[in-house]
Amino acid sequence: MPELPEVERARRLVADIALGRRIVHAECADDPLVFDGLAPGQARAFLKGRRITAVRRRGKYFWCELDRRPWPVFHLGMTGHVRAPGIDGLRLSSDAREPDTAWPPRYGKIRLVLDDDGEWAMTSARRWARIRFQKNPLDEQPIAGLGFDPLTDLPSAGEFTRLLLRRRAVMKSLLLNQHFIAGVGNWIADELLYQSRINPLRRASSLSPPEARRVYIALRAVVQKACAVNADKQRFPRTWLYHRRWGRRADAQTVRGEEIRFDTIAGRTTAWCPQRQV
């Protein structure tokens, strides 16, 4: 589920359910990979009896502030979901499976039950999600090393242009770099390059100021819109590349009838439109 808008949706769901509530029961999987080496009993001890005073996000990480430290920090990895009873985690358009509302969910890694009987869970089928406990998430790695969050900490267009033009990486790679922008993942990077008409292989330092500004405008528009519709893909504008980028179909076309090409760039499948992106 997880680029910035999907993680923001997860944050809101957790806040709706858990903000101000006390944790009466914490179920933690015995999975040292996901829990970064922490034993389930230890994780449970950090959580049980605590009150949740805030739920925050930066980039693709979100965390709960509790009335005692340390606090749990969550990352959904490639396939993690936040779920609540009767609420299906949002899926990508590439994923045609039926909605899964089983409770407790398959692949659950953590489940918190609150003092008003509300509950939520986080799943991770492929075990690339992470749950860590930190005293001060904002000041510790990896969150401390993140670049700006484009929803909550967007720089000015001038500042963004300055930051962009002094980088030499190819654009696709730079947009995916969490030290540069926090929260942009594979589909958002492709969407930004498509909307701003930039070839994914262009070096950042080769962009003209107007081109850099186009990337900025697209970044703001895509992130704000995707979050405004709560990451509900069906409500993304029809003109977005998003709807047509899945499946690597040889005959894929944009809404304007332009050819969509698929190449591996920066190690990731990149959907782009040679006719439009120069």
Place this chain on the structure above:
DNA sequence: CTCAGTGTTCAGTG
């Protein structure tokens, strides 16, 4: 059976 895949980390290179 093979392979792609919403992500991060780390070793290696220039």
Place this chain on the structure above:
DNA sequence: TCACTGAACACTGA
């Protein structure tokens, strides 16, 4: 030391 690239990681579902 820095910026950047590409492979490795674990596992499911198509």
